[in-house]
Amino acid sequence: MSELEFTPFILSFKLAAITTVLLFILSIPLAWWLSQSTSKSKPFFEAITALPIVLPPSVLGFYVLIALSHNSPIGAFFEDVFGIKLVFTFSGLVVASCFYSLPFMVQPLQSGFESLNKNMLEASYISGKSRFQTLLFVALPNIKPAILTATIVTFAHTVGEFGVVLMVGGSIPDETKVASVAIYEMVEIMDYTSAHIYSAIMLIISFIVLLGVYIFNHKYKTRFSKI
Amino acid sequence: MISLDIQKKLLGIDLEIDLEIKTGDFIALSGKSGSGKTTLLRILAGLEDAHGSIKIENEIWLDAKVKKAIQEREIGFVFQDYALFENMNVEKNLLFVSNDKELCEHLLKITHMSDYKNSLPSQLSGGQKQRVAICRALMRRPKLLLLDEPLSALDPQTRLSLQSELLTLHNEFKTTTILISHDPSEIYKLASRVIVLDAGKVINDGKPKDILLKTKGSQKLSFSGELLDIKKVDIIYIAVIAIGQQIVEVVINEDEVQNLKVGDLVTLSTKAFSPQIRKI
Numbered sequence: 001m002s003e004l005e006f007t008p009f010i011l012s013f014k015l016a017a018i019t020t021v022l023l024f025i026l027s028i029p030l031a032w033w034l035s036q037s038t039s040k041s042k043p044f045f046e047a048i049t050a051l052p053i054v055l056p057p058s059v060l061g062f063y064v065l066i067a068l069s070h071n072s073p074i075g076a077f078f079e080d081v082f083g084i085k086l087v088f089t090f091s092g093l094v095v096a097s098c099f100y101s102l103p104f105m106v107q108p109l110q111s112g113f114e115s116l117n118k119n120m121l122e123a124s125y126i127s128g129k130s131r132f133q134t135l136l137f138v139a140l141p142n143i144k145p146a147i148l149t150a151t152i153v154t155f156a157h158t159v160g161e162f163g164v165v166l167m168v169g170g171s172i173p174d175e176t177k178v179a180s181v182a183i184y185e186m187v188e189i190m191d192y193t194s195a196h197i198y199s200a201i202m203l204i205i206s207f208i209v210l211l212g213v214y215i216f217n218h219k220y221k222t223r224f225s226k227i
Numbered sequence: 228m229i230s231l232d233i234q235k236k237l238l239g240i241d242l243e244i245d246l247e248i249k250t251g252d253f254i255a256l257s258g259k260s261g262s263g264k265t266t267l268l269r270i271l272a273g274l275e276d277a278h279g280s281i282k283i284e285n286e287i288w289l290d291a292k293v294k295k296a297i298q299e300r301e302i303g304f305v306f307q308d309y310a311l312f313e314n315m316n317v318e319k320n321l322l323f324v325s326n327d328k329e330l331c332e333h334l335l336k337i338t339h340m341s342d343y344k345n346s347l348p349s350q351l352s353g354g355q356k357q358r359v360a361i362c363r364a365l366m367r368r369p370k371l372l373l374l375d376e377p378l379s380a381l382d383p384q385t386r387l388s389l390q391s392e393l394l395t396l397h398n399e400f401k402t403t404t405i406l407i408s409h410d411p412s413e414i415y416k417l418a419s420r421v422i423v424l425d426a427g428k429v430i431n432d433g434k435p436k437d438i439l440l441k442t443k444g445s446q447k448l449s450f451s452g453e454l455l456d457i458k459k460v461d462i463i464y465i466a467v468i469a470i471g472q473q474i475v476e477v478v479i480n481e482d483e484v485q486n487l488k489v490g491d492l493v494t495l496s497t498k499a500f501s502p503q504i505r506k507i
Contacts, residue, residue, distance in 0.1 A: 117308065117310055119306040119308060119310035120310045120311070120312060120313070122272075122274055122297075122304070122306075122310070123304065123306065123310045123311075123312070123360075123363070124312070124323075125274075125297040125298055126272060126274075126297055126298075126300075126302060126303070126304045126364075127323065127324040127325075127363070127366075127367065128298045128299075128324070128325075128367065129298065129323075130298060137312075137323065138312050138314070141314035142312075142313050142314050
């Protein structure tokens with residue numbers, strides 16, 4: 001058994017935290033638009049948003065890798081302008097994770113927004129409030145369970161990421177070697193003891209997080225249905 | 228003065244309404260479901276598009292070139308399902324519309340809701356929620372108050388007290404009001420004019436007394452109701468009719484039975500007797 005180190009876990013959770021925050025900010029406008037839109041282009045955007053659920057992580061990882069490499073305009077732009085290399089670096093992992101976990105943030109938020117009483121939103125417009133004010137002061141505060149589900153599931157899903165991370169980040173210790181990749185390598189070198197410990201930690205943390213979400217949602221729902 | 232002349236294609240019907248409404252009037256809008264009442268209110272509020280024109284005083288809300296945004300039309304709207312902001316307490320629901328603490332307190336006092344100002348909507352009864360919704364609609368001191376069947380989901384007792392509160396508020400604020408209602412006593416109590424819609428057109432327009440009173444010729448009492456049952460007892464027939472919240476039994480003859488079937492809408496009228504009124 002090799003010596004246990006916790007950098008992979010820290011990397012996993014750091015990646016998940018940054019991804020969740022970024023995606024939360026990016027997904028709210030998108031989910032709001034999808035929930036309110038009657039535009040004909042809506043199914044098109046919904047399909048694109050849902051793609052990462054269906055695509056094998058290797059396919060997604062392959063495209064992200066191509067897009068971020070310095071041979072592509074996007075990769076070149078980041079490297080030339082900001083001096084950020086996106087392939088086999090932590091920053092690249094964040095970008096890849098944002099694509100990979102997008103549906104897990106957008107879909108719960110969208111269904112949260114869709115479940116809101118339309119008259120309540122209209123009442124806000126009639127009160128003279130703009131769409132932005134309505135989103136901020138009426139819509140978001142009334143979909144707390146959906147926000148919690150979206151952020152936690154995104155976080156958990158990013159922690160559980162493997163294929164995309166391996167494709168885009170490789171396995172560079174202290175940079176891109178997250179917990180799931182570390183476990184894969186341990187199994188490969190037949191260090192089952194370490195793999196057991198790492199896996200158990202992942203399993204327990206994931207379970208506790210999900211349990212917390214369901215308990216909160218259950219309490220929130222019973223509080224509001226007690227009329 | 229509010230003048231509107233609007234057209235809109237709806238499912239199966241064409242909404243075509245041409246009306247003038249005096250400032251400060253209390254209008255009741257009546258008619259079968261699907262006749263376009265709610266759509267008319269929503270068009271006035273700017274929640275739905277339509278062709279034509281809407282002019283309020285000298286302000287154009289809608290014409291070929293202009294479509295004033297919902298936010299800029301000064302209206303109050305009360306929905307049948309209250310539509311309160313669930314995340315805010317009663318006071319904040321009102322202050323969110325306009326930060327006028329004095330008006331907020333005053334409105335809550337008139338509607339006897341002052342004690343509940345810190346309650347969340349989910350803690351209130353239906354009648355209390357609708358009071359809050361009415362107060363909220365008045366917080367902007369609107370030019371036009373639109374009430375979409377606000378009382379139809381409430382029990383008779385609550386309806387009565389809300390009706391008188393609506394009247395108090397209307398007498399104080401003099402807001403031009405359009406109320407959708409199916410309840411003749413509510414219309415009679417509140418409105419100074421009734422407009423009846425059918426399939427998107429105005430089919431009746433006048434004073435509540437003229438439109439609601441169903442007696443014809445020498446009839447003294449006339450009620451409309453639904454025929455619930457026809458029972459044969461010995462050689463006579465008894466019709467059971469629901470009139471409002473009441474069930475009555477009437478003797479009818481065989482000829483009448485031929486023309487009636489259970490579920491028919493009927494009028495029940497009588498001439499020669501002197502009814503007595505007693506307080507219950």
